[in-house]
Amino acid sequence: CSAAGAEQVSVPGGAAGLGSLLGGPASPSPDLVFATCRYPEKAQELQQLSKQYSNIKLLQLDVVCESSIKKVVKEVEEIVGDKGLNCLINNAGINVLASLEEVTAETMLTIYETNTVAQLMVTKAFLPLLRRAAQLGTGMGCHRAAIINMSSLAASMQLVQANEMFLKVYPYRIAKTALNMITRCLAADLKSDGILCISLHPGWLQTDMGGNMVSANGNVTVGLLSVPTSACCDTQNYIPLHSRTF
Numbered sequence: 725c726s727a728a729g730a731e732q733v734s735v736p737g738g739a740a741g742l743g744s745l746l747g748g749p750a751s752p753s754p755d756l757v758f759a760t761c762r763y764p765e766k767a768q769e770l771q772q773l774s775k776q777y778s779n780i781k782l783l784q785l786d787v788v789c790e791s792s793i794k795k796v797v798k799e800v801e802e803i804v805g806d807k808g809l810n811c812l813i814n815n816a817g818i819n820v821l822a823s824l825e826e827v828t829a830e831t832m833l834t835i836y837e838t839n840t841v842a843q844l845m846v847t848k849a850f851l852p853l854l855r856r857a858a859q860l861g862t863g864m865g866c867h868r869a870a871i872i873n874m875s876s877l878a879a880s881m882q883l884v885q886a887n888e889m890f891l892k893v894y895p896y897r898i899a900k901t902a903l904n905m906i907t908r909c910l911a912a913d914l915k916s917d918g919i920l921c922i923s924l925h926p927g928w929l930q931t932d933m934g935g936n937m938v939s940a941n942g943n944v945t946v947g948l949l950s951v952p953t954s955a956c957c958d959t960q961n962y963i964p965l966h967s968r969t970f
C-alpha cells in the first residue's frame with residue numbers, strides 16, 4: 725500500500741496527459757491501477773508502463789459509450805473480486821476553444837457529454853465495486869473508497885472574472901461547473917456508504933489540453949493523490965486552492 729493508501733484504483737482517460745501521470749510510477753503506488761483509455765493499441769506510454777509495472781493494468785474504455793463502460797466494470801470486477809475498488813479517478817475530459825461569439829449548441833452538448841454526463845455514468849457503473857470496498861474499511865479516503873472528479877479552476881463561480889482565457893472556453897467551464905454539482909450530490913448521497921467524493925483542480929499542467937505555456941508538471945500526482953487521503957477531508961467541502969475556496 726502507498727502514500728495514497730488506495731489498493732485498487734481506476735483512472736478513466738489515462739492514455740495521455742494527467743491520466744498517464746496518475747497511472748504512472750511517479751504517483752504513489754497502489755496494489756493495482758486500472759488505467760483505461762479509448763485506444764489501448766495507440767497508448768504507447770501506457771503500454772510501456774503496464775509492461776514495466778505489473779500493478780498497472782491497461783483496459784479499454786470510451787466514457788461516452790454505455791457498452792464500453794459495462795465491459796470495463798466487468799473486467800475490473802473479475803480482477804478485484806470481493807475487495808472491490810478503492811478509488812475511481814474521473815480524469816477523462818475534452819476542451820475546445822469557444823468564446824461567447826463562437827459557442828454553438830453542438831459544442832456545448834459534445835463537451836457536456838464527455839466532461840459531465842459520462843463522469844456520472846461511469847461513477848454509477850463502478851458504484852457496486854466502490855461500495856464493496858467501502859464495506860471493508862473505516863474512515864474516509866481512498867484507502868477505503870473515493871470518487872475523484874477532475875475539475876478545473878475554470879469552473880469556479882467565485883473566480884469567473886479572474887482569468888480572461890477562461891472566457892474563451894464556455895462549454896468546458898460550464899460542463900466542469902456541472903461536474904462540481906455532481907460531486908456535491910454524490911457526496912451527500914454516498915456519505916452514509918463511507919465513500920469520499922471530491923472535485924479537484926490539478927493546476928495548470930503541460931499536457932495536450934494544458935499546452936506548453938507552463939514549464940513543468942513537477943510532482944503533481946503525489947500532491948493530488950495525497951488530498952483524498954487527508955484525514956480532514958469533509959465530503960461536503962471544496963478543497964481550498966491558494967487559500968481560497970472555489
Ligand SMILES: NC(=O)c1ccc[n+]([C@@H]2O[C@H](COP(=O)([O-])OP(=O)(O)OC[C@H]3O[C@@H](n4cnc5c(N)ncnc54)[C@H](OP(=O)(O)O)[C@@H]3O)[C@@H](O)[C@H]2O)c1
Nearest residue numbers: 737739740741742762786787816817928929931932933934
Ligand atoms: N491540463 C490542465 O492544465 C488541466 C487544468 C485543469 C483541469 N484539467 C483536467 O484534468 C483532466 C486531464 O486533463 P489533461 O490535461 O491530461 O488533458 P489531455 O492531455 O487532453 O488528456 C485527456 C484524456 O482524456 C481522454 N478522453 C477524452 N475523451 C474520452 C472518452 N470519450 N473516453 C475515454 N477517454 C477520453 C483522452 O483520451 P484520448 O487520448 O483517447 O483522446 C486523454 O487521455 C481533464 O478532466 C481536464 O479537464 C486539466
